[in-house]
Structures are given as C-alpha cells and as structure tokens.
Amino acid sequence: MSFDLPSPSAPSPSQTHALPSSQANNNSSMAATLPQINFGFEELKDRMAKFTVRFDDFIEKGRKRILEERNQFAKTIVEDKDNQRMLKKEIEHYKRKEKDVAETVVKEQQEAAEAEHAIAEMDRKKQSKMEHKAHLLAQIEATQEAIRKKREIRAEERKALSFQSSRNAPELAFWEDHLGMRIEGAGVTDHLKIVYTHIVDSDWSKEFSFIINMVTRDYEVIQCRPKLDSASVGKRVDRLNETRDLTCFLKEMRQLFKEYSSGGGD
Incomplete structure (x- = not known):
C-alpha cells in the first residue's frame, strides 16, 4: 500500500510571463533564502510499504487460519455426525437389549411364580403323603398287632388241637381198625379228608x-x-365249632352217611 502526496503547484508559463522581471527576480531571491524542510516522504513510503507487507501477511495468515478452522470445523461436524450416527445405533441396540432384558425379567418372574406355585403344590402333596404315610403306618401297626394276636390264637388252637389229637389218637386208631374210618390228606394245607x-x-x-x-x-x-x-351238615359243624369236640362230630357225620344209605341213597 502506498500514498502519493500532491506536489506544490508551480506557476504556469503564462503567469510567469505576466510577472514583471523585477518581481521575478525578487521571487527567485526569496525562494533561495527559504529554509529547506525534510518531510520524510521516502521514509514514510518505506514504512507504509513495510506495513502493507505485514498487513497483507496478516490477512493471508488470517485467511489460512480461517480456512483451516473452517476445514477443521467441517471435519469436526462430519466426525460429530458419525459419532451421532454411531450413538444412535448404540442407543437403538441398547433399547432392543433393554427390551429383551425386560422381556427376560418378565419371563423369569413368571417362571419364578410358576416355580413357587409348583413348590407350594409339592409341599401340599408332600404333607398329604406324609399324613397318608402316617395313617398307613398306623394301619400297618394295627394290622401287625391283629396278626400277632391271631398268631397267638392259632398257636393256642394248634396246641389245643395237638393235645386233642394226642388224646384222640388211640380212639382214632380204634375207629380205623374196628369202626371202618380213616383220615387222609386232602391235597391242600389244613384240609383233612375223612x-x-x-x-x-x-x-x-x-x-x-x-x-x-x-x-x-x-x-x-x-x-x-x-x-x-347241607342244613344237617351245617348243624354238626356249628356244634363242632362251639364245643371243639371232634370225636362227637365224627360220630355224627358217620350217622348222617348211615341215614343217607338207609334212605336209599347211592
């Protein structure tokens, strides 16, 4: 940048010719006697030139800095958009994941409720089974006691029967030898054939x-x-069960067969 200052205007030739010679001489002598003033135009021009260079450099650097900042800002905007897009994707991902987790939690809560219900039902069944078991154990104990008593009764009966058999043995032998009667097995335990x-x-x-x-x-x-x-036989059997007198029962049964044969039976 430079500044051009206007130079002092010189008198035109017509004006010079118009002045009288004496006056022209006077002016020349006066001009020669004026002091010389140094306005520093050259220095000012040099300073202005340097300032212009610095100012242009400042403007250029400012333009470069603004361009770089604009490019950096544009790059930052692009990166921010990319980050925003990635964040949106992550947000959507975590939203889906949150939904899945919520559904899983609901499902687990339902399963937990079902499990608690099943456990309660199992506890109820267990309690019922335990009560039933206690009842069965009581029945088993009562049955075992009844069996024990029956075994004692059977043992007493067998003892009595053995004693009765020992008493009846001579008489039975007599009947077999002299009265035509014998005792055989019937092929089944505790069954006798007379x-x-x-x-x-x-x-x-x-x-x-x-x-x-x-x-x-x-x-x-x-x-x-x-x-x-059957009625006649039933009467003899009832009397046997009441009296436990086997000898009398055998005599009565023989008499029934005798009456049957006398009545014309085969």
Whole structure:
C-alpha cells in the first residue's frame, strides 16, 4: 500500500510571463533564502510499504487460519455426525437389549411364580403323603398287632388241637381198625379228608367221605361224597365249632352217611 502526496503547484508559463522581471527576480531571491524542510516522504513510503507487507501477511495468515478452522470445523461436524450416527445405533441396540432384558425379567418372574406355585403344590402333596404315610403306618401297626394276636390264637388252637389229637389218637386208631374210618390228606394245607367204610351192610368196602377245612378257627365242611343235606351238615359243624369236640362230630357225620344209605341213597 502506498500514498502519493500532491506536489506544490508551480506557476504556469503564462503567469510567469505576466510577472514583471523585477518581481521575478525578487521571487527567485526569496525562494533561495527559504529554509529547506525534510518531510520524510521516502521514509514514510518505506514504512507504509513495510506495513502493507505485514498487513497483507496478516490477512493471508488470517485467511489460512480461517480456512483451516473452517476445514477443521467441517471435519469436526462430519466426525460429530458419525459419532451421532454411531450413538444412535448404540442407543437403538441398547433399547432392543433393554427390551429383551425386560422381556427376560418378565419371563423369569413368571417362571419364578410358576416355580413357587409348583413348590407350594409339592409341599401340599408332600404333607398329604406324609399324613397318608402316617395313617398307613398306623394301619400297618394295627394290622401287625391283629396278626400277632391271631398268631397267638392259632398257636393256642394248634396246641389245643395237638393235645386233642394226642388224646384222640388211640380212639382214632380204634375207629380205623374196628369202626371202618380213616383220615387222609386232602391235597391242600389244613384240609383233612375223612373216609368211612362198613356203612352199607351189603358192601362194607364202599366208601363215604367228606373234606373239612381247618384253615380258620371255625371249621367248615366243603365237600361230601355222596352229597348230604347241607342244613344237617351245617348243624354238626356249628356244634363242632362251639364245643371243639371232634370225636362227637365224627360220630355224627358217620350217622348222617348211615341215614343217607338207609334212605336209599347211592
């Protein structure tokens, strides 16, 4: 940048010619006597030139800095947009994840509630089973006690039967030898077959028999050959169960077969 200052105007030739010679001489002498003033125009021009260079450099640097800042700002904007886009993606991802977690929590809560309900139901069933078990144990204990008592009764009955058998053995031997009667097994435990002969006068070898069940305390006649009247047999069996007199019972059964054969039965 430079500044041009206007130079002092000189008198035109017409004006010079118009002045008288004496006056011109006077002016020349006056000009020669004026002091010389140094306004420093050259220095000012040099300073202005240097200032212009510095100012232009400042402007150029300012432009470069503004351009760099603008480029950096644009780059920052792009990066911010990229970051914003990534953040949006992450936000969407975490929103989906949060939704999945919420659904998982709800599902786990439902499963926990179902598990608690199942546990409560199992506890209820367990309590019911324990009560049922206690009831069964009480029944088992009562049954075992009843069985023990029955075994004691059976043992007493067997003892009594053994004693009675020992008493009846001589008489039974006599009956088998002289009265035509024998005792056989019926093929089933605690079942006896009583066989009579010498009932029919025309055929002493003809056999009449019955099977008596001795499993329970109350005896029972389950078969007669030939078949006798069930009411008559029942009366003899009831008397046997009341008196436990086997000898009398055997005599009465022989008498029933005798009456049957006398009545024309086969």
